[in-house]
Amino acid sequence: MKEIMQYINRDSFLHRMNPLSKIAAVTGIIALSVFTTNPEILALMVLGIFLASLKAGLQQELLRQLKLLVFLSITLILLTVFTLKSGTVIGYLIPPGTLAPGGMVPVTTGALDFGTVLSLRFFAMLFAFQLLVVTTKPSDLMKALLAVHVPVDYVLMFVIALRFIPSLQVEGQKIHEAQLARGYNPGTGLGGKIRSVKPILVPLVANSLGRTQVLGLTMDMRGYRNRQSVQAHKLEWNKVDVVAVGCVAVMGIGVVLGGLM
Amino acid sequence: MIELRDFSYTYGTAEAPALTGINLDIHFGELLLVTGHSAAGKTTLALAVAGILHQEIGGHFEGNITFKGRDIKSFDGIKELSRHIGMVFDDAESQLIFTTVEEEIRSGLENRGLPETEIKRRMEEVLELCEISHLKHRAPHTLSGGQKQKAALAATLALDTEVLILDEATAELDTKAVKRVFSVLKRLKEAGKTIIVVDHNIEDFLEIGDRVILLEKGRIKEAKSPGEVKIQAGPANSETHDKEPHHARGKGEPDLSPPGKKNNPIISVKPIISVKQLSQRYEEVRALNGLDLDIYPGEFIAILGENGSGKTTLVKHFNGLLRPHSGNVALKGLDTVSSPIHELVKHTGLVFQNPDNMLFEDTVEAEIAFGLNNIGVRGQKASEAITRSLELVNLSEKREAFPRHLSRGERQRLAVACVIAMRPELIVLDEPTTGLDAEESDRMMQLMRKLQQEGHTIIMVTHNMQIVRDHAERVIRMEAGKIVEDFTSTRAAEGGIPA
Numbered sequence: 001m002k003e004i005m006q007y008i009n010r011d012s013f014l015h016r017m018n019p020l021s022k023i024a025a026v027t028g029i030i031a032l033s034v035f036t037t038n039p040e041i042l043a044l045m046v047l048g049i050f051l052a053s054l055k056a057g058l059q060q061e062l063l064r065q066l067k068l069l070v071f072l073s074i075t076l077i078l079l080t081v082f083t084l085k086s087g088t089v090i091g092y093l094i095p096p097g098t099l100a101p102g103g104m105v106p107v108t109t110g111a112l113d114f115g116t117v118l119s120l121r122f123f124a125m126l127f128a129f130q131l132l133v134v135t136t137k138p139s140d141l142m143k144a145l146l147a148v149h150v151p152v153d154y155v156l157m158f159v160i161a162l163r164f165i166p167s168l169q170v171e172g173q174k175i176h177e178a179q180l181a182r183g184y185n186p187g188t189g190l191g192g193k194i195r196s197v198k199p200i201l202v203p204l205v206a207n208s209l210g211r212t213q214v215l216g217l218t219m220d221m222r223g224y225r226n227r228q229s230v231q232a233h234k235l236e237w238n239k240v241d242v243v244a245v246g247c248v249a250v251m252g253i254g255v256v257l258g259g260l261m
Numbered sequence: 262m263i264e265l266r267d268f269s270y271t272y273g274t275a276e277a278p279a280l281t282g283i284n285l286d287i288h289f290g291e292l293l294l295v296t297g298h299s300a301a302g303k304t305t306l307a308l309a310v311a312g313i314l315h316q317e318i319g320g321h322f323e324g325n326i327t328f329k330g331r332d333i334k335s336f337d338g339i340k341e342l343s344r345h346i347g348m349v350f351d352d353a354e355s356q357l358i359f360t361t362v363e364e365e366i367r368s369g370l371e372n373r374g375l376p377e378t379e380i381k382r383r384m385e386e387v388l389e390l391c392e393i394s395h396l397k398h399r400a401p402h403t404l405s406g407g408q409k410q411k412a413a414l415a416a417t418l419a420l421d422t423e424v425l426i427l428d429e430a431t432a433e434l435d436t437k438a439v440k441r442v443f444s445v446l447k448r449l450k451e452a453g454k455t456i457i458v459v460d461h462n463i464e465d466f467l468e469i470g471d472r473v474i475l476l477e478k479g480r481i482k483e484a485k486s487p488g489e490v491k492i493q494a495g496p497a498n499s500e501t502h503d504k505e506p507h508h509a510r511g512k513g514e515p516d517l518s519p520p521g522k523k524n525n526p527i528i529s530v531k532p533i534i535s536v537k538q539l540s541q542r543y544e545e546v547r548a549l550n551g552l553d554l555d556i557y558p559g560e561f562i563a564i565l566g567e568n569g570s571g572k573t574t575l576v577k578h579f580n581g582l583l584r585p586h587s588g589n590v591a592l593k594g595l596d597t598v599s600s601p602i603h604e605l606v607k608h609t610g611l612v613f614q615n616p617d618n619m620l621f622e623d624t625v626e627a628e629i630a631f632g633l634n635n636i637g638v639r640g641q642k643a644s645e646a647i648t649r650s651l652e653l654v655n656l657s658e659k660r661e662a663f664p665r666h667l668s669r670g671e672r673q674r675l676a677v678a679c680v681i682a683m684r685p686e687l688i689v690l691d692e693p694t695t696g697l698d699a700e701e702s703d704r705m706m707q708l709m710r711k712l713q714q715e716g717h718t719i720i721m722v723t724h725n726m727q728i729v730r731d732h733a734e735r736v737i738r739m740e741a742g743k744i745v746e747d748f749t750s751t752r753a754a755e756g757g758i759p760a
Contacts, residue, residue: 138359181580182680218356
């Protein structure tokens with residue numbers, strides 16, 4: 001089974017980084033990708049993140065999301081083509097002469113640009129976030145978030161959400177098998193996917209809800225909500241940390257200056 | 262240490278009280294065993310003693326509970342109580358919050374603000390104690406049910422609280438692992454800890470117990486010494502008697518002694534399942550290793566083995582959920598590789614361990630109809646099949662009930678009904694008695710007997726030796742993906758099965 005968004009126990013330069021600086025860098029990247037509309041900067045960022053993953057030997061993790069991201073990009077570009085008209089018309093989605101003499105749904109450069117920017121934003125954000133998650137132990141992530149005074153309840157929510165992704169995958173598989181054993185045959189393709197929603201999702205959601213009480217009690221009994229102050233020695237900075245945060249900061253300044261000029 | 266005085270409790274939305282007039286003193290350093298049928302109030306009592314009812318759940322209270330002379334209400338929430346009381350719940354999955362076993366244990370200790378050396382020491386100790394050192398870096402979803410329970414236990418043990426409460430915390434452990442927990446508890450008791458074990462099957466812990474409390478309908482029915490329980494083996498613990506096989510008690514059933522031919526398959530009888538040189542691997546792990554097996558119509562087979570020995574993997578081949586990596590499996594002459602699952606399931610009904618993984622409809626009736634519709638049985642025929650299977654599992658009056666509101670035992674029986682309604686020749690049950698109390702397990706086994714009489718072939722995957730001794734005719738024991746023993750049992754309790 002492919003696990004998504006799970007910590008990978010390995011030793012790379014990304015693993016050795018301070019979780020706080022990783023969080024800072026990722027937050028920076030997300031902020032940057034929201035604020036900039038410059039496709040070159042975004043492409044550069046995606047490339048940078050990908051190179052970092054290459055250095056850490058984690059490119060496979062990122063490439064796994066490619067299918068989803070490409071699907072998302074195509075949808076976004078189609079959406080902008082349909083809804084946005086600016087710049088010059090470079091063609092028609094439905095060519096002239098087929099349905100209407102002048103062609104329908106004009107494709108404009110503005111729409112293509114904006115669609116590309118949106119797609120690149122998602123690439124940057126998802127890649128960066130994924131690198132953070134797969135290279136940081138959830139407990140370190142929790143400590144770092146607490147250290148910057150994120151409320152403990154939100155931190156726990158985040159950590160638990162990550163933790164239960166693969167468990168839900170496993171459970172979904174078990175439910176799927178249990179239904180197959182009852183002769184359930186949803187068929188393939190989109191129709192099958194839609195038909196399989198109820199028999200699979202209902203048990204999955206009901207089981208998850210049934211789990212919340214024990215989960216909450218366990219957290220309280222292990223003392224997560226009244227933890228002692230985090231020991232400072234865990235949060236050390238090294239060269240890579242400085243470089244990473246520095247890089248993002250420089251790019252940020254670049255974007256701001258570029259915007260001002 | 263903990264005192265309950267005339268304590269009664271009703272859950273917020275319930276009409277009847279869950280506990281009534283409980284008077285109980287739990288002494289310092291005592292090992293208390295609490296048992297009873299399902300819905301007798303065992304878990305509620307455990308939650309009450311841990312202060313969780315007062316602090317977290319709420320409801321209607323009468324009487325009071327004191328911990329070390331202090332009213333349990335006066336503590337500053339679970340966060341203060343949890344410094345004194347540790348509790349392990351039955352649902353292991355929900356007690357693992359982090360992505361590795363090591364982190365799970367460590368984070369609880371860090372929350373307490375312990376110094377690093379102490380954290381290391383305690384962590385090593387509990388990993389060793391629970392025999393999970395080798396699982397240190399594994400993620401919860403890669404662990405088996407038993408391993409998860411061990412990890413949850415270790416994380417609670419590490420906190421080193423004065424009081425430890427185990428609520429059905431060993432249900433998924435095999436015999437060897439339960440023995441290990443036994444010795445852990447023994448050590449803790451010697452170290453002066455107060456321990457409360459709540460379980461429908463307390464047999465394994467009688468030897469170290471100081472007192473046994475038997476709950477019935479929310480009241481303390483009896484308080485005895487473990488010695489007395491051993492001799493009498495009260496009705497709640499029918500799993501504990503060895504001498505009296507369950508079927509001897511009858512329940513109005515005719516004598517179910519197996520017809521001779523079932524035990525001695527004649528060569529002319531074709532096997533219903535024929536497995537040849539079957540191997541299966543999950544990534545690098547070899548789950549099944551060149552396995553040969555023939556199963557004949559009408560047999561009642563138990564498949565035994567430690568956690569991870571390949572039992573479940575094997576039975577998933579019987580209805581095509583898994584396809585052989587090498588070798589082959591034939592079901593009634595159909596090769597499982599070339600036949601689609603929805604054809605194979607007409608012959609093999611597989612009931613999984615957790616009924617909650619299949620129930621999704623709004624009524625019991627619709628739940629059974631789902632499977633029938635899948636194999637093309639509809640209308641009047643389906644309705645008849647539903648009536649018949651509900652009668653068999655004794656759930657006729659629940660036809661319109663909401664499946665998830667049924668008790669655990671009822672849900673398990675409904676899962677069986679869903680499968681038998683489809684009339685498969687072969688019925689395979691994966692751990693059919695996990696989470697059921699003795700009475701319900703017994704009912705389940707009587708049902709299997711009945712189905713066998715009607716001509717079905719029954720295969721059970723289990724680690725409950727008692728039901729194997731009492732019910733199985735043929736016993737297959739697996740180890741590391743291979744069959745290491747395969748013999749005919751006399752179905753009586755004469756000890757034909759080596760421990």
